[in-house]
Amino acid sequence: MAGTVLVVEDDREIRELLRRYLERAGLTVHTTHSGAEAVRLLDEGGIDLVVLDLGLPDIDGLDVLAAARGTGGVPTIVLTARNAVEDRIRGLRHGADDYVTKPFSPTELVLRVQAVLHRLRGGATEPGPASYGHGRLRIDEARHEAWLAGRLLELTPTEWGLLTTMAAAPGRVFSRYELVNRVRGYEFAGYERTIDSHVKNLRRKLATDPGEVIATVLGVGYRLVLGRDR
Ligand code: CA
Numbered sequence: 394m395a396g397t398v399l400v401v402e403d404d405r406e407i408r409e410l411l412r413r414y415l416e417r418a419g420l421t422v423h424t425t426h427s428g429a430e431a432v433r434l435l436d437e438g439g440i441d442l443v444v445l446d447l448g449l450p451d452i453d454g455l456d457v458l459a460a461a462r463g464t465g466g467v468p469t470i471v472l473t474a475r476n477a478v479e480d481r482i483r484g485l486r487h488g489a490d491d492y493v494t495k496p497f498s499p500t501e502l503v504l505r506v507q508a509v510l511h512r513l514r515g516g517a518t519e520p521g522p523a524s525y526g527h528g529r530l531r532i533d534e535a536r537h538e539a540w541l542a543g544r545l546l547e548l549t550p551t552e553w554g555l556l557t558t559m560a561a562a563p564g565r566v567f568s569r570y571e572l573v574n575r576v577r578g579y580e581f582a583g584y585e586r587t588i589d590s591h592v593k594n595l596r597r598k599l600a601t602d603p604g605e606v607i608a609t610v611l612g613v614g615y616r617l618v619l620g621r622d623r
Pocket residue numbers: 402403404446447448449
């Protein structure tokens with residue numbers, strides 16, 4: 394889906410990471426580290442959606458949010474620090490369309506961006522859920538829901554990221570390192586080992602007859618066993 398996204402984020406690494414992922418999804422991306430610059434760009438027009446870090450060095454992120462609401466109601470996804478519940482509530486109260494908590498999965502953020510753009514354009518072409526293993530597993534990325542044998546799964550953000558990453562290429566083996574990078578977007582010290590416990594929890598939630606959904610490939614990593622249905 395085409396569209397122009399403005400990323401407002403003072404952390405250079407996160408900014409460039411978002412640019413890469415959003416461009417890969419076919420979107421045009423403008424970035425800035427400055428809230429004042431963001432307000433100026435919004436004023437110029439041509440922005441379809443804003444990804445906004447609330448903690449900016451120059452002006453309050455909420456002022457940028459207000460500017461986005463003011464200039465024709467440009468939808469905004471707010472980035473907040475982990476556990477900054479107050480920020481999230483303030484953001485939503487001030488008209489943010491969605492929020493994502495740091496550290497976040499860039500893949501998930503791209504999906505949220507696409508979901509908001511879809512919603513904005515009437516959602517006429519929104520794809521239905523993807524189905525795997527003859528309907529045994531269904532993943533609806535737009536609704537952020539996964540179902541196993543007709544049962545809605547309650548997944549943590551990390552588990553959701555693991556499942557959707559592996560489901561994007563059924564049968565392909567993903568190494569722990571790769572999973573950490575795809576799911577968290579950047580490397581955590583020691584996180585490669587803890588990915589095993591996340592996979593273990595995910596598998597427990599996916600445990601039904603007949604057989605497993607995620608297989609361990611010894612010494613390499615993990616893969617989704619179910620094939621994608623046509
Ligand atoms: Ca910041």
